[in-house]
Amino acid sequence: MHTLLxxxxxxxxxxxxxxxxxxxxxxWVDRKALAVxxxxxxxxxxxxxxxxLKLLGKEDLDTEGSDARLAALLPMISLACALTAxxxxxxxxxxxxxxxxxxxxxxxxxxxxxxxxxxAGWIVPSVYNMLGGNRSLLQYFCYEVPLLLGLxxxxxxxxxxxxxxxxxxxxxxHWHVLAMPVGFAVATLGLIGKLERVPLDTPHAKAEIGxxxxxxYSGRKLALWRLTAWVQTLVxxxxxxxxxxxxxxxVWPYWGFGVYAVKVVGYMGGLAxxxxxxxxxxxxxxxxxxxxxxxxxxxxxLAVTVWMGA
Amino acid sequence: MERVLRWARRRSPWVLHYNSGGCNGCDIELxxxxxxxxxxxxxxIVKEAAPRHADILVCTGPITLKSREPLLRIYExxxxxxxxxxxGACACSGxxxxxxxxxxxxxxxxxxxxxxVPGCPCRPEAIITALAELLETI
Ligand code: SF4
Numbered sequence: 500m501h502t503l504l505x506x507x508x509x510x511x512x513x514x515x516x517x518x519x520x521x522x523x524x525x526x527w528v529d530r531k532a533l534a535v536x537x538x539x540x541x542x543x544x545x546x547x548x549x550x551x552l553k554l555l556g557k558e559d560l561d562t563e564g565s566d567a568r569l570a571a572l573l574p575m576i577s578l579a580c581a582l583t584a585x586x587x588x589x590x591x592x593x594x595x596x597x598x599x600x601x602x603x604x605x606x607x608x609x610x611x612x613x614x615x616x617x618x619a620g621w622i623v624p625s626v627y628n629m630l631g632g633n634r635s636l637l638q639y640f641c642y643e644v645p646l647l648l649g650l651x652x653x654x655x656x657x658x659x660x661x662x663x664x665x666x667x668x669x670x671x672x673h674w675h676v677l678a679m680p681v682g683f684a685v686a687t688l689g690l691i692g693k694l695e696r697v698p699l700d701t702p703h704a705k706a707e708i709g710x711x712x713x714x715x716y717s718g719r720k721l722a723l724w725r726l727t728a729w730v731q732t733l734v735x736x737x738x739x740x741x742x743x744x745x746x747x748x749x750v751w752p753y754w755g756f757g758v759y760a761v762k763v764v765g766y767m768g769g770l771a772x773x774x775x776x777x778x779x780x781x782x783x784x785x786x787x788x789x790x791x792x793x794x795x796x797x798x799x800x801l802a803v804t805v806w807m808g809a
Numbered sequence: 810m811e812r813v814l815r816w817a818r819r820r821s822p823w824v825l826h827y828n829s830g831g832c833n834g835c836d837i838e839l840x841x842x843x844x845x846x847x848x849x850x851x852x853x854i855v856k857e858a859a860p861r862h863a864d865i866l867v868c869t870g871p872i873t874l875k876s877r878e879p880l881l882r883i884y885e886x887x888x889x890x891x892x893x894x895x896x897g898a899c900a901c902s903g904x905x906x907x908x909x910x911x912x913x914x915x916x917x918x919x920x921x922x923x924x925x926v927p928g929c930p931c932r933p934e935a936i937i938t939a940l941a942e943l944l945e946t947i
Contacts (some may be wrong), residue, residue, distance in 0.1 A: 530850070539848040545820070546853055552817035553864070558888035560861060627859075710859040717861035717888040 505595075513590035518582055522729040523547040525736070525767055532771035547729065551722050559718030564624040570716070573619045574723035577612035581730040584608035588737035589662055589746055590759070600660045602742070606647060609734060612727050613639045613693065616702070619724070620712025631711025634782060635695065635702035641789035642692025642699070648797030649686025652679045652804045653742050662738075666746035674745040682800040683743050685793050687769075690735045692789065694728070696770060698777035701785055736766050818864070818890070819944050821853045825863035825887065829880050829916070830906075831870020834930035835897035839867060841933045849937060852944070860886040865943070868920075871899040871906040872913040884920055892923040892943060896936065901925045 508514055526547040534541025561567040584605045586595040594601070613635060620632020653675040654660050657668035669675060676683045692699040703711030713724055740746055740762045747755030780788065828836055842849050843856060857863045860883045872880060884893070895916040898904040903914035916922055923946075924939040 534848070534850060538845040540851045541848075542850050542853055543820075549817045549820035549853060552813060553821040556814040556817065557864075557890070560886075560888050705858040710857070710862060713862075714859040715861055721862060 508595050509586070513593065514586060514595060515582060517590070518585040518730060518733065519726070522726070522733040523551070525733050525763070526729045528764055528767050529732070529771050532768045533775055536772060536775040551726060554717075554722035554725065555719055557718040559720060560715075562623050562625070562715045565622045565715070569622055570619065570720060573615045574720050574727060577615035578723050578727045578730065580608045580611035580615075581727050581734060585730060585734045585737070587662070588734055589666060589741050590737065590756075594663065597661065597663045599664075601662055602650060602654060602660045602665070602738075605662070605734070605738060606643075606650070609693070609731060609738075610639065610643055612731055615727075616712050616724075619716070623715045625715050627709040627714040628712050630708045631702050631714065634708075635712055637782070637786065638692055638695060638699065638702060641786050642689045642793075644689075645685050645789055645793035645797050646689030646693055648794065648801055649682045649684075649689055650738070650742055652682035652797075652800045655801060655804045656808055658808075662741050662746075666741050669745040674743065676743045679743075679800055679804065681796055682804075685797040685800065686739065686743065688788075688793055690739060691770065691773065692785070694732055694735055697774040698780050699785055700779055701782050704779060732767075733763075736763050736770075740766060815947060819947050822864045822940070822944060823855050823857045823862055824865045824867050824940075825857055825860055825883070826867050826869070827880060827883055828869050829871070829876040829900070830873035830912070831897060831899050835869035835900070838930045838933055839869065839896060839936060842936050847933050847937060849940070852937075852941065854940060860884075861888060863887050864891060865940070866891065866893045866920075867896055868893060868900050868916045869896045871903045871909075872916060872919055874911050874913060877913055877919065880916075880919060890947075893920045894924045894926065894939060894943065895922045896926050897931045898927055898929040901927055904929065 510516060524544075527542065527544050530546065531541040561570065587597070587601045587605045587608075588594060589597075617632045617636040617639065620628040620635065623629070653665055656675065656678065657665050659665060659668070695702050703713070708714070713721060716724065740759065744762050744766070747759035826836065826839055841847060864887075866884060866887060868880070884891075893916065895901050899906060900916045903912060906912050907914050913919065924943045926935050926939045928935055
C-alpha cells in the first residue's frame with residue numbers, strides 16, 4: 500500500500516503528470532500575461548500543449564558533424580533533472596522528497612539543464628549554436644551566484660536548508676520578502692538570468708544569433724528542450740514562493756494549495772511584467788550587472804542577516 | 810493519433826520569414842500582423858528565428874539569382890511537414906521585376922507554394938486570411 504502511494508505521488512500528484520501539466524499551464528499564463536500587458540489578446544489556453552504535440556510529431560533532423568546520440572541524450576537528462584528538482588520543491592505544503600539540504604540539491608539539479616544547453620550548443624558545428632552555448636555558460640557563471648546568495652539569506656535567518664522548515668518558519672512570524680526585500684530582488688534577478696528570460700535572454704537573442712544553442716535542433720529534441728525550460732520555470736517559481744513568499748501558509752490543506760497557486764501565478768505575472776517593461780541587456784552588461792551589483796548586494800544582505808541573527 | 814497531431818499542427822504554426830529580394834514593404838506588413846492590432850498569436854502563430862523550428866516559410870519579394878541558393882537551403886532545412894506562402898505581388902509572380910535579367914521570377918519557380926497573397930504591399934487582413942485558410946487545409 501505504501502509503495503503504491505509513493506508511486507502515485509511520484510507519477511501523478513505532485514509528481515510527473517502534475518508537474519508537466521502545471522508547467523504547460525504556467526507557460527500559457529506567461530504568454531497570456533505578456534499579451535495582455537501589450538494590449539493583445541494572446542494565445543488560447545491549450546497553446547503550449549499544441550506546440551509541444553506539434554513538435555513531437557515533426558521530423559527530427561540530425562546535424563551533420565554533431566554527435567547524434569549525445570544530442571538526443573542531453574534534453575532527456577536535462578528534463579529528468581528539472582523534474583527531479585520539481586519533486587523536491589513543495590507543492591502546496593507537501594513535497595514528495597524532503598530532507599535537510601534539499602534547497603541546495605534543488606538548485607544543483609536546476610543548474611544541470613543550463614549545462615546541458617551549453618553542451619547542446621557546443622556539439623553542433625554551427626556558429627549560432629556555439630555562440631549561444633557560450634553565452635548560456637557565461638550566464639550560468641554570472642547568475643547562479645546571486646540566486647544562491649539571495650536564497651541563502653532566509654536560510655541563514657531560519658537556520659535551515661530545508662524548504663519545508665523554511666516555509667513553516669515563515670508561518671511562525673512573517674514572509675521573508677518583508678524582512679529581506681533586497682535579497683528577494685537579487686534572487687528574482689538571479690532566477691530571471693537562470694531561466695534566460697527577458698531582459699537577460701542573451702543566449703537566444705533572436706536578432707543576433709538565431710535561436711541560440713537550439714538553432715539546429717528540431718522535432719522531438721526541441722520539444723524536450725522547451726518542456727525542460729517550462730518545468731524549470733515552474734520549479735524556480737516554486738522555490739521562490741516557498742523561500743520568500745511564505746509558501747502555503749494556511750493550516751487547512753486545500754486552502755493552502757489555493758494560496759500557493761495564487762502566489763505562483765502572481766509571481767509568473769511579475770516575471771511577465773519585467774519582460775514587458777525591459778529590453779534585452781548586452782552581453783557585457785549582463786556580466787556587469789551580476790558581479791558589480793547583484794553579488795555585492797546579496798553578500799550585504801547575507802552579512803546583515805547573519806549579524807542580526809547572531 | 811493522426812487526429813491529435815492534426816489538431817496540434819493546426820493550432821501551432823510557426824512561421825519563418827525570408828525576404829528573397831523584395832522592397833521591404835511586404836516585410837513590414839508581415840511584422841504588422843504580430844502587433845496588438847492584429848495579434849496572430851491568437852491563432853498560435855509565432856515568428857521563429859531558425860528554419861529548423863519553422864512550419865511555414867513565408868517568402869516576400871521576387872527571387873533574385875543571388876538569393877536562389879539560400880532560399881533553397883532554408884527550405885530544405887525546415888523539417889517535414891512544411892508549407893510555403895508567397896507574400897505580395899512580387900513573390901506571387903515576379904510582378905514588375907519579372908523578366909528582369911537577374912530575376913528568377915515568383916517563388917513558385919523554385920518551391921511548391923501552398924498559398925498566394927496578392928497586393929503590393931499585401932494587406933495584413935489578406936495575410937491572416939491566407940494563413941487561416943492554409944491551416945484549414947492541414
Ligand atoms: S509586392 Fe510590392 S511591397 Fe511587396 S516586395 Fe514587391 S514591390 Fe515590395
